[in-house]
Each structure stands twice: as structure tokens, then as C-alpha cells.
Amino acid sequence: MQNTDQLLAAFENYLGQTELPAEPQLLYAPIGYSLAGGGKRIRPMLLLLAAGLFSDDIAAALPAAAAVEVFHNFTLLHDDIMDNAAVRRGKPSVYARWGRNVAILSGDAMMISSYRLLSAVPPARLPQVLAVFNDMALEVCEGQQYDMDFESKPKVSVVEYMHMIELKTSALLAGPTVIGALLGGASEEECRKLRRFAVELGLAFQLQDDLLDSYGDERLGKAIGGDILEGKQTYLMVTAMSRSDEADREVLRSTYRDAALTDAEKIARVKALYDRLDVPRLTEQQIRIRFDRALSVLDTLAVDPARKAPLRAFAESLVGRTK
Amino acid sequence: MQNTDQLLAAFENYLGQTELPAEPQLLYAPIGYSLAGGGKRIRPMLLLLAAGLFSDDIAAALPAAAAVEVFHNFTLLHDDIMDNAAVRRGKPSVYARWGRNVAILSGDAMMISSYRLLSAVPPARLPQVLAVFNDMALEVCEGQQYDMDFESKPKVSVVEYMHMIELKTSALLAGPTVIGALLGGASEEECRKLRRFAVELGLAFQLQDDLLDSYGDERLGKAIGGDILEGKQTYLMVTAMSRSDEADREVLRSTYRDAALTDAEKIARVKALYDRLDVPRLTEQQIRIRFDRALSVLDTLAVDPARKAPLRAFAESLVGRTK
Numbered sequence: 001m002q003n004t005d006q007l008l009a010a011f012e013n014y015l016g017q018t019e020l021p022a023e024p025q026l027l028y029a030p031i032g033y034s035l036a037g038g039g040k041r042i043r044p045m046l047l048l049l050a051a052g053l054f055s056d057d058i059a060a061a062l063p064a065a066a067a068v069e070v071f072h073n074f075t076l077l078h079d080d081i082m083d084n085a086a087v088r089r090g091k092p093s094v095y096a097r098w099g100r101n102v103a104i105l106s107g108d109a110m111m112i113s114s115y116r117l118l119s120a121v122p123p124a125r126l127p128q129v130l131a132v133f134n135d136m137a138l139e140v141c142e143g144q145q146y147d148m149d150f151e152s153k154p155k156v157s158v159v160e161y162m163h164m165i166e167l168k169t170s171a172l173l174a175g176p177t178v179i180g181a182l183l184g185g186a187s188e189e190e191c192r193k194l195r196r197f198a199v200e201l202g203l204a205f206q207l208q209d210d211l212l213d214s215y216g217d218e219r220l221g222k223a224i225g226g227d228i229l230e231g232k233q234t235y236l237m238v239t240a241m242s243r244s245d246e247a248d249r250e251v252l253r254s255t256y257r258d259a260a261l262t263d264a265e266k267i268a269r270v271k272a273l274y275d276r277l278d279v280p281r282l283t284e285q286q287i288r289i290r291f292d293r294a295l296s297v298l299d300t301l302a303v304d305p306a307r308k309a310p311l312r313a314f315a316e317s318l319v320g321r322t323k
Numbered sequence: 324m325q326n327t328d329q330l331l332a333a334f335e336n337y338l339g340q341t342e343l344p345a346e347p348q349l350l351y352a353p354i355g356y357s358l359a360g361g362g363k364r365i366r367p368m369l370l371l372l373a374a375g376l377f378s379d380d381i382a383a384a385l386p387a388a389a390a391v392e393v394f395h396n397f398t399l400l401h402d403d404i405m406d407n408a409a410v411r412r413g414k415p416s417v418y419a420r421w422g423r424n425v426a427i428l429s430g431d432a433m434m435i436s437s438y439r440l441l442s443a444v445p446p447a448r449l450p451q452v453l454a455v456f457n458d459m460a461l462e463v464c465e466g467q468q469y470d471m472d473f474e475s476k477p478k479v480s481v482v483e484y485m486h487m488i489e490l491k492t493s494a495l496l497a498g499p500t501v502i503g504a505l506l507g508g509a510s511e512e513e514c515r516k517l518r519r520f521a522v523e524l525g526l527a528f529q530l531q532d533d534l535l536d537s538y539g540d541e542r543l544g545k546a547i548g549g550d551i552l553e554g555k556q557t558y559l560m561v562t563a564m565s566r567s568d569e570a571d572r573e574v575l576r577s578t579y580r581d582a583a584l585t586d587a588e589k590i591a592r593v594k595a596l597y598d599r600l601d602v603p604r605l606t607e608q609q610i611r612i613r614f615d616r617a618l619s620v621l622d623t624l625a626v627d628p629a630r631k632a633p634l635r636a637f638a639e640s641l642v643g644r645t646k
């Protein structure tokens with residue numbers, strides 16, 4: 001059994017050895033740039049840790065781990081075009097550096113590359129693994145579309161928001177977790193439980209991300225209040241709206257309308273409203289509920305607790321930053 | 324054994340039964356719009372006709388036939404963004420009708436849908452079929468990138484041009500043909516021959532497309548001279564450049580520079596140069612050479628000639644419009 005650091009090292013080593021063609025340069029250079037940009041490798045790690053619950057043969061799971069990481073990075077490439085995002089992980093996005101057409105086509109090639117990596121899973125497992133991967137990929141697109149729909153939707157309910165992030169965020173954790181389990185040799189029932197675990201973990205993770213964007217620690221290197229300034233639908237915003245009266249909504253509208261306000265003033269006004277409506281506490285509570293559900297499902301899995309410890313610790317490392 | 328019309332009817336029936344989810348509407352409606360837009364169904368027909376060389380079980384090949392058609396339409400969705408193309412098959416392109424972001428994301432979902440369709444091939448064949456599909460998909464992206472590179476390249480050689488269309492056009496005929504052969508139960512050697520057949524057919528097909536754009540019949544519904552006005556690199560242009568002297572090149576440069584010329588005058592001047600350099604005849608010759616090679620390879624295939632007749636006739640229907 002390998003620990004988390006060893007798995008990450010094995011993954012980075014495998015990904016580093018995956019050579020890209022040199023030509024056409026404008027197709028492949030952005031892919032290398034994107035994959036070298038780091039990130040937390042959350043999805044491949046979940047895949048390897050899930051495989052490790054049932055098997056010590058991690059090598060067999062590495063191509064699929066690379067596939068989900070490449071797919072995740074593909075979604076970032078295209079999302080950055082759609083969101084007009086100039087910066088990704090502190091560096092210029094592919095879109096900003098090479099332009100729209102290169103980001104579209106390199107993204108396409110990246111998605112195809114993820115399928116090529118996936119095709120290296122043991123043939124006996126391929127049909128199942130491919131089906132899970134396809135479902136995941138389509139769910140992520142659906143989530144992204146709902147997220148874009150929300151930009152022009154006058155009112156988004158909490159239920160609609162949770163549905164969107166279950167597609168956009170949770171699917172991209174659940175897919176890798178189930179694929180890892182399948183490659184480790186898990187039963188259908190075990191896969192079902194691990195999917196539930198990852199979906200709840202993903203919801204907790206996204207809600208925490210929403211909370212940190214407005215209430216996080218500036219020392220973490222992220223500017224505070226970006227979501228508020230963009231007028232983005234987040235768990236905080238949809239929760240506030242669900243608890244607001246007409247006067248509250250007028251405060252919001254006037255805040256966004258008032259061109260004389262500085263960014264800092266806008267953020268302060270919206271956060272004052274959130275605080276008054278008890279939104280931060282309700283968000284923390286929801287994060288805790290979802291995370292506890294994830295761990296409870298993991299507890300019911302009939303696997304040696306020592307084997308579960310690394311996955312459990314990894315989940316805790318993802319959703320623990322608000323405490 | 325089924326004839327070509329029966330295969331096409333079976334394909335349209337299968338594709339028509341493939342239901343798309345209703346929501347999110349902006350993700351799936353453009354996919355339905357694109358697939359209902361018709362087109363010649365060249366790629367699925369090649370797949371079914373190739374399968375029919377070796378097997379009468381066409382039903383087993385229908386999901387893969389749908390996969391290649393959906394993939395082809397995905398490439399059109401993204402190409403239309405990159406080319407700023409407002410019209411596709413006489414209707415507004417998805418890009419023009421719904422905008423850039425919808426075309427990007429629906430295109431992504433379409434590519435994933437093509438893999439989902441592909442995953443329905445018999446499990447024993449899946450690893451091989453998936454590998455061929457992945458190679459095809461990546462080659463098409465490479466071809467599209469080279470094509471875009473050509474826009475800013477001062478001189479494109481005939482060899483570079485042929486390499487580009489082998490990737491961009493031929494790959495999307497060769498992939499389906501080989502997948503059809505595999506599903507029909509062809510040997511490795513037979514697949515290799517059918518790949519060669521389809522690559523040469525694709526080259527002939529693209530060169531004919533280039534020729535018709537400048538010398539076609541307006542009654543076919545296509546405006547004449549679009550490639551010339553765009554200053555696009557085509558077989559005609561790269562051949563002309565390979566045979567031109569400095570005076571010829573100055574004629575070209577001054578034609579494109581002269582803002583006082585009408586479109587019709589520009590087209591007439593460039594065509595006069597093509598004619599003087601014998602470009603149309605050389606292009607027709609090259610089409611004939613490539614097409615004859617395709618048929619010769621087909622002749623060497625040890626399959627009952629009666630079984631080969633529909634594929635041969637289909638190839639002739641694709642490359643016969645200049646005669």
C-alpha cells in the first residue's frame with residue numbers, strides 16, 4: 001500500500017513521461033503549458049486513492065488518472081474562453097496567451113488526448129470505465145451550461161444551484177473516484193457508495209470555495225470578493241436571495257447600480273447583507289453536513305480502515321480550510 | 324447484403340432515434356439543429372459500406388456510424404467559430420445563431436456524445452475501434468491547425484498542402500472506413516488496404532472540392548471564387564505558386580492589393596493566372612491519379628467483387644463531379 005505522497009509522485013512521473021508531439025506547435029504547446037501549470041491534481045489523486053482501497057496495483061490506474069487530469073485541464077481551457085479569463089493559476093490563460101482559436105482547438109485536442117490515455121486501461125475494464133468517463137464529461141458540460149444560464153436568470157433557487165454544482169463540480173470528482181474503484185476491482189455496490197461519497201465531497205468543496213471567495217484569508221493568495229464584484233451566482237448569493245425581503249433586494253440592486261461606489265465598498269455592502277441574513281454560518285453548516293455525509297458513506301464501505309485512511313485524510317485536506 | 328439506399332435509410336432511422344436530453348436547452352438544441360442539417364452522410368456511409376464488405380450485420384455498425392457523423396458535425400461547429408463562418412449548409416451556423424460560447428460548449432458535448440455512441444460497439448472490438456477513432460480525431464485537429472497556420476505563412480508548398488489535407492480531410496474518411504472494416508471482421512492487412520483506399524479517396528475529394536470552388540458550376544448552388552476572394556491556400560493556389568515567376572507573383576499581389584477591383588474582377592484575374600499556368604488541368608490530373616490509386620487498392624482486396632460494388636459506386640459518386 002502506497003501513501004498519498006508516493007501516489008502523487010508516481011502520478012507526476014507518469015504525466016511527465018507522456019510525450020506530446022512537437023508539431024503542429026500551436027496545437028500541442030498550449031497543452032504542455034496547461035498540464036505543467038500544476039494545480040492540485042485532486043482528480044487523479046481521488047482516482048488513485050479509490051483504486052488503492054481495493055488493489056495495490058497502482059500502475060494499472062495511472063493512465064486513467066492522467067486521463068481525468070487532462071480532461072479537467074481541457075475544461076479549464078474552454079471555460080477560460082467562455083469566461084474571458086486572462087489568468088489561470090497565476091499565469092496567463094491559454095486563451096490570453098495564444099488567443100481564442102488556439103484555445104478552442106488545443107482544448108479539443110486535449111479532450112481527445114484524455115480519451116487516448118483512457119484507452120490504455122485494461123481491455124476488460126474499458127467498456128465500464130469509458131461509460132463512466134462519458135457520463136462524467138457530459139455532466140460537466142451540462143453544469144457549465146447551467147452556470148452560464150444563471151448569468152441571465154433573474155432568480156436562481158438554492159435547489160437549482162446545488163443541481164448545477166453537482167454537475168459542474170461533483171461530477172468531476174465522482175467520475176475519477178468511481179473509475180479508480182472499478183480499476184481496483186470494486187463491486188457495483190462499492191462503486192455506488194464511492195460515487196455518493198465523492199458527490200457529497202464535491203458539494204462541500206464547492207460551497208467552501210464559494211465561502212472562501214468572500215470570507216477567505218487574503219494570505220491564501222486569492223483576492224477576496226471576486227464573485228461579489230462579478231455578480232456571480234454562488235451558494236452565498238442564492239442563500240441570501242432565498243432569505244431576503246424586498247428591502248434587502250433593493251440594497252443589492254442599488255449596490256450594483258451605484259457607479260460611485262468603490263469595489264471595496266461594494267464588497268463590504270454585500271457582505272454586510274450576507275452577515276445580517278446569517279449566510280456565512282448557514283454555508284458553513286451546509287459544508288459540514290455534506291462533508292459528514294461523505295465520511296459516513298465512506299464508513300459503511302466494507303474495506304479495512306487502514307486502507308481507507310489515506311482517502312479519508314485526502315478528503316479532509318480538501319474540506320478543512322474554513323476551520 | 325444491403326444496397327446503398329437501404330444503408331442510408333437505416334442510418335437516418337438510427338440517428339433519428341438517438342434522443343437528446345431536453346435540458347439544458349442551450350447545450351442540446353444546437354446539437355439537434357446541427358445533426359438535422361443534413362449533409363451528405365459521407366462518413367457513416369463509408370463506415371457501413373466498409374463493414375458490408377465483410378459482414379451482413381449492419382446493425383452492429385450503426386452506433387459507430389452515428390459516432391463518426393456526430394464527430395464530423397462537431398468539427399464543423401468549432402471550425403465555424405474559428406473561421407467566423409455565418410452560414411453552414413444554407414442555414415445560419417450554430418455560431419451565428421447562438422453565439423460563440425454556445426457553439427464551443429455544444430461542440431464539446433457533441434464530441435463527448437460521439438464517444439458515447441462509439442462505446443456501444445461490441446466490447447471485444449472496443450479497444451481497437453477506440454484507438455482508430457482517437458487517432459482520427461487528433462489528426463483532424465492537427466490538420467485544422469496546419470490549415471490555420473497557412474493563413475499567415477508566406478509560402479505553402481504542394482507537399483505541405485497535401486500533408487494538411489491528408490490530416491484534415493482524408494483522416495475523417497479513413498477513420499470511418501477502417502472502423503467499419505474492423506466491425507465487419509476484417510484482418511489487419513485488409514484494414515491497412517482500406518485505409519490507403521480512403522486516404523487517396525479523401526485527397527481526390529478535397530482537390531475536387533478546391534477545383535469546384537473556382538471552376539464549378541454555379542447551378543450546383545455554390546458561389547464561385549470564394550476561396551480566391553478569401554486568399555485561401557488551396558491546391559490551385561499552391562500549385563500556381565510552385566509554377567510562378569516573380570512577374571506572376573506580382574500579378575497576384577497587385578490583384579489582392581487593389582481596392583478598386585470588384586470581386587468578379589479579382590476572381591477573373593486569379594483564374595486567368597491559373598489558366599496560364601495550366602493549374603486546372605494539373606489539378607484534374609492529380610484528382611484522377613489519386614482516385615485511380617484508391618480504386619486500384621480496392622481491386623487488390625480479396626473480397627467478392629459483388630460485395631465491393633456498392634463501395635466502389637459510392638466512391639465514384641463522390642469523385643465524379645468534374646467529368
